[in-house]
Amino acid sequence: MTLEIGGLTVRFGGVTALSEVDLTVRPGELVGLIGPNGAGKTTLFDCLTRRVEPAAGRMRFEGAGLEGTAPHEVAGRGIARTFQQLGLFPGLSVRENVMVGAHRHGRSGFGAAAIRPGRVRREERAIRRIADEALDRVGLLPLADHPAAHLPHGILKRVEIARALAVRPRLLLLDEPVSGLGHDEIADLARLVRDMHFTSDIMIIVVEHHMEFVMNLCERIVCLDSGRKIADGASGHVRRDPRVIDAYLGVVPWASPAGRP
Numbered sequence: 001m002t003l004e005i006g007g008l009t010v011r012f013g014g015v016t017a018l019s020e021v022d023l024t025v026r027p028g029e030l031v032g033l034i035g036p037n038g039a040g041k042t043t044l045f046d047c048l049t050r051r052v053e054p055a056a057g058r059m060r061f062e063g064a065g066l067e068g069t070a071p072h073e074v075a076g077r078g079i080a081r082t083f084q085q086l087g088l089f090p091g092l093s094v095r096e097n098v099m100v101g102a103h104r105h106g107r108s109g110f111g112a113a114a115i116r117p118g119r120v121r122r123e124e125r126a127i128r129r130i131a132d133e134a135l136d137r138v139g140l141l142p143l144a145d146h147p148a149a150h151l152p153h154g155i156l157k158r159v160e161i162a163r164a165l166a167v168r169p170r171l172l173l174l175d176e177p178v179s180g181l182g183h184d185e186i187a188d189l190a191r192l193v194r195d196m197h198f199t200s201d202i203m204i205i206v207v208e209h210h211m212e213f214v215m216n217l218c219e220r221i222v223c224l225d226s227g228r229k230i231a232d233g234a235s236g237h238v239r240r241d242p243r244v245i246d247a248y249l250g251v252v253p254w255a256s257p258a259g260r261p
């Protein structure tokens with residue numbers, strides 16, 4: 001029950017964002033995806049979540065192709081992601097934001113649940129329970145009723161992860177989870193992701209420019225450069241790979257809190 005990507009190619013007009021990328025991820029793997037700006041990391045996530053249509057290649061998840069999956073069906077396939085730019089609703093409470101992720105477990109959909117017709121109340125209670133479990137997992141249950149607006153960035157990053165966890169994903173895609181976080185928050189987030197990794201069989205792919213975070217967290221690192229995969233292996237090997245140093249590690253500030261080159 002793996003994620004198998006073969007020959008994945010994406011073009012935006014004259015730009016080849018991904019070029020014949022092969023990648024296999026197995027249950028329980030925690031993979032770091034690195035590479036310079038514009039390397040194609042987010043595009044890879046966009047393909048898996050069906051926001052971008054590849055020009056060529058295959059994507060199979062748990063034995064079935066992803067090509068026929070509509071963007072709104074991705075969560076139903078057990079795939080969840082977080083975004084570089086937080087995609088939370090500031091007018092909703094922390095819990096309501098996380099319930100958006102959990103709505104795939106209901107039949108009526110979040111739209112119906114949001115306007116609370118009587119027939120969806122029971123379902124909404126179940127969705128609320130799943131959301132609270134996810135909030136508990138990231139240590140934010142005490143803030144469940146707090147409006148998302150004006151919460152610190154580090155908390156909002158966790159709310160986004162809780163929203164992804166509420167999908168109860170088997171493949172979790174984290175896009176720059178520590179960007180903009182301080183030193184202690186980064187250490188907390190590393191603990192959280194490590195805990196998710198050790199306590200479940202979930203596949204996790206982490207895109208991150210913060211090298212200290214990603215190299216310490218992930219045993220396996222994949223490096224993209226100009227849309228091509230240039231390295232895939234143990235973090236100790238990849239960090240010494242001359243092609244990776246040349247393309248990326250030579251310019252990236254390893255301990256920068258913001259983590260961007």
Ligand SMILES: Nc1ncnc2c1ncn2[C@@H]1O[C@H](COP(=O)(O)OP(=O)(O)OP(=O)(O)O)[C@@H](O)[C@H]1O
Pocket residue numbers: 012015016017035036037038039040041042043044
């Ligand atoms: N919707 C789009 N339309 C046109 N070009 C795009 C689009 N999305 C991405 N690109 C281009 O595709 C290439 C890969 O971009 P992508 O965002 O996947 O890189 P990335 O590795 O995630 O970079 P970063 O680290 O800066 O987030 C870049 O050249 C980018 O400009």
